[in-house]
Structure formats: structure tokens, C-alpha cells
Amino acid sequence: MIPFLDLAKIEKQFSEEIKKSVNQVIDSGWFILGQNVQNFEHEFANFCGAKHAIGVANGLDALILIFRAYIEMGLLKEGDEVIVPSNTYIASILSITQNRLVPVFVEPNIESYNIDPQPIEDKVTSKTKAILIVHLYGQVAYNPEIASIAQEHDLLVVEDAAQAHGASLNGLKTGNFGDAAGFSFYPSKNLGSFGDAGAVTTNDQELADVVRALGNYGSHKKYENLYKGQNSRLDEIQAAILSVKLGSLDADNDRRKQIANYYTKNIQNDKVILPKRIHEDKNSHVYHLFVVRVENRENFREFLKEKGIATDVHYPIPPHKQKAFSELNENSYPLSEKIHNEIVSIPCGLHLTDNEVEYITTSINQY
Numbered sequence: 001m002i003p004f005l006d007l008a009k010i011e012k013q014f015s016e017e018i019k020k021s022v023n024q025v026i027d028s029g030w031f032i033l034g035q036n037v038q039n040f041e042h043e044f045a046n047f048c049g050a051k052h053a054i055g056v057a058n059g060l061d062a063l064i065l066i067f068r069a070y071i072e073m074g075l076l077k078e079g080d081e082v083i084v085p086s087n088t089y090i091a092s093i094l095s096i097t098q099n100r101l102v103p104v105f106v107e108p109n110i111e112s113y114n115i116d117p118q119p120i121e122d123k124v125t126s127k128t129k130a131i132l133i134v135h136l137y138g139q140v141a142y143n144p145e146i147a148s149i150a151q152e153h154d155l156l157v158v159e160d161a162a163q164a165h166g167a168s169l170n171g172l173k174t175g176n177f178g179d180a181a182g183f184s185f186y187p188s189k190n191l192g193s194f195g196d197a198g199a200v201t202t203n204d205q206e207l208a209d210v211v212r213a214l215g216n217y218g219s220h221k222k223y224e225n226l227y228k229g230q231n232s233r234l235d236e237i238q239a240a241i242l243s244v245k246l247g248s249l250d251a252d253n254d255r256r257k258q259i260a261n262y263y264t265k266n267i268q269n270d271k272v273i274l275p276k277r278i279h280e281d282k283n284s285h286v287y288h289l290f291v292v293r294v295e296n297r298e299n300f301r302e303f304l305k306e307k308g309i310a311t312d313v314h315y316p317i318p319p320h321k322q323k324a325f326s327e328l329n330e331n332s333y334p335l336s337e338k339i340h341n342e343i344v345s346i347p348c349g350l351h352l353t354d355n356e357v358e359y360i361t362t363s364i365n366q367y
């Protein structure tokens with residue numbers, strides 16, 4: 001069976017260096033907010049080309065803390081509307097609702113699965129105060145028109161960059177397309193840790209300070225508290241691991257792009273619709289996932305399973321149809337619903353050999 005993902009195999013290439021780093025942390029006896037976190041924050045900010053990176057406990061917290069910080073700064077308040085794509089992962093929505101802000105769903109472009117400028121403009125009201133763009137599946141969702149809309153209506157732009165570490169558009173990397181960005185280092189992400197971890201990037205010093213304090217009990221100075229904060233910090237051990245893995249992120253993304261290019265050129269089957277890159281720039285998609293659309297999804301998945309190929313679905317139920325959001329269940333987002341009914345993620349990870357990529361392609365062409 002070709003697995004959808006095989007982290008044990010992927011991590012083998014790092015194991016000696018990582019074990020050495022982890023041992024150093026253990027020997028140091030310093031496990032929270034020390035040199036490793038400081039180093040990684042510096043390295044990740046540099047990598048993204050952003051002024052600040054703040055390590056946090058996970059990707060959801062990164063986004064929650066950004067919105068929370070804007071509330072503390074007086075730029076957002078309870079009941080304000082945040083525009084967000086209707087087909088995103090549930091965490092994007094939770095970061096809005098957990099701050100008592102109101103998500104306003106915008107249908108995506110069915111070919112790219114990403115948000116388009118015009119539908120955003122249509123949803124702006126006097127209550128709209130922010131847009132949460134999601135670089136879904138690894139593709140840069142930013143577009144200069146989104147910045148114009150934000151500027152015209154005085155909206156904050158926040159990026160959910162949990163799936164798009166290192167993706168760039170005309171040289172500008174994710175983490176810089178808005179006022180702030182949330183990253184996840186969940187193990188399966190393009191930059192993954194060995195547990196939960198995340199980061200916020202921003203070019204705004206004040207926001208960076210408030211996020212940092214909020215994630216540390218609201219404290220900017222030991223035992224002095226400016227805010228009613230929470231505990232959401234990046235561990236020293238995770239930071240040490242991330243520093244090692246950051247070194248190969250660009251090469252890892254190149255390999256993902258290579259696999260995706262092969263699929264794009266060689267999968268030829270009328271029943272299988274391939275994902276589209278919206279921007280010319282080849283670096284604007286880092287293929288966290290390679291997501292195709294097939295009308296009879298279960299048939300297709302069963303066919304590939306019989307061929308020994310594992311697939312997955314990201315995600316089978318759109319946020320507005322989740323039981324957790326029962327108040328939204330009656331709403332209708334037909335494009336999003338169609339996407340959620342038809343999408344299939346085929347393996348696109350670093351565990352794949354060239355032969356396996358060819359075999360997956362040939363098998364899909366036989367469907």
C-alpha cells in the first residue's frame with residue numbers, strides 16, 4: 001500500500017541531527033521560553049522575511065491570539081464581522097468565533113479552491129472589520145485586489161498560513177500578505193514539529209508585543225500582567241526540532257512542487273479534475289495537499305485503494321454543515337458543498353519515490 005503520508009520514513013533523514021538537538025535541550029534543563037525558542041523565532045521570521053515571529057502552542061492558538069490581540073488593541077470588538085472562505089478547515093472559523101467575532105462566509109473559486117476578490121467585496125458591510133485569507137492546500141490566496149478592498153474599507157487582513165510555509169508570490173512569502181499570519185507546525189504540515197506547535201508572524205511591533213504577552217498569561221514582564229491572557233507557548237524541544245527542519249523546508253517544498261508538476265502534466269482523465277494554480281509564479285503553491293475533484297468520490301477512492309493507493313479527503317464536511325455550528329446549518333454555500341462532496345487528496349508527500357508517483361499517475365489514468 002502506498003500510504004497517504006509516512007512521517008516515520010520522512011523523519012529518518014533528520015533523526016541524527018534532531019536527536020542531538022533534543023538531547024542538548026534535555027541536558028540544558030531549560031524547557032520553556034529559552035534560547036531555542038528565541039533562535040527559532042529569529043530564524044523563522046528571517047525565513048518569512050517578516051520582522052517578528054512569536055512561537056505559540058499550535059496553529060489554532062496563533063490565529064486566536066491574533067484576533068484577541070486586535071481586540072485588546074481596540075481595533076476589533078465583539079460582534080465585528082470577519083470575512084472567511086466557506087471551504088476552509090474548521091480551525092480558521094474557530095479562531096473567529098472563539099473571540100466572539102462573526103464569521104461571514106465567502107464562496108471560493110472552484111478551480112483553485114481559494115478565495116476570489118469580487119465575492120469578498122460583495123460581503124463587506126459596515127460591520128466588516130477583517131478578512132481572514134486562507135492559503136488552502138499550500139496556494140497563496142493573496143491577490144493585490146484583496147489588499148485594495150481591505151484598504152478601501154479599512155479592514156485588517158489576517159492570513160491562515162497553516163498549510164503554506166514558504167509559498168511566495170513575486171518574492172514575497174506567506175506571513176507578509178496581511179497585517180499578521182498564523183502558522184501551524186502540526187507534524188503533517190510542510191514544516192512540521194514532533195507534536196503541537198505554531199507561530200504568529202507580523203511586521204507590526206505593537207501586535208507582536210501584545211500576542212507575545214497574551215500567550216504568556218498576559219504578562220510582558222515576569223509576574224506583571226497587562227491582559228487576562230492564556231498559556232500558549234512554543235516548547236524548547238519543539239523549537240529545537242523546528243530549527244533543524246527549517247533548514248530543508250525550501251528543498252522539501254521543491255520536491256512537493258516536482259510531484260505536483262508531474263501529476264499536472266501526466267494525469268489525463270476526463271473524470272478527474274486537477275487543481276489550478278492561480279498565479280503564474282511557480283512558487284505560489286507549495287502543495288501541502290494535491291486535491292483533485294471527482295464526481296463519484298467513493299468509487300474513485302475505492303478504485304485507488306484496490307490499486308494499493310491510500311487517499312484522504314480535506315475535508316468531507318464544510319464548516320457551516322458541522323454540528324458544532326448548528327446555527328449555520330440552514331445556510332447554503334453551493335460551491336463549497338460541491339467541493340466538499342467531490343474532493344479527494346492524492347498522496348503528495350516527501351515519502352513518495354518517483355516510481356510511486358508514476359504508478360499513482362498511471363493508476364488514476366486507468367480509472
Ligand SMILES: *Cc1c(COP(=O)(O)O)cnc(C)c1O
Pocket residue numbers: 058059060061088089091092134160162163183184185186196197198
Ligand atoms: C492545521 C490547520 C490549522 C490549525 O493548526 P493546528 O496546529 O492543528 O492547531 C489552522 N488552519 C488550517 C488551514 C490548518 O490546516
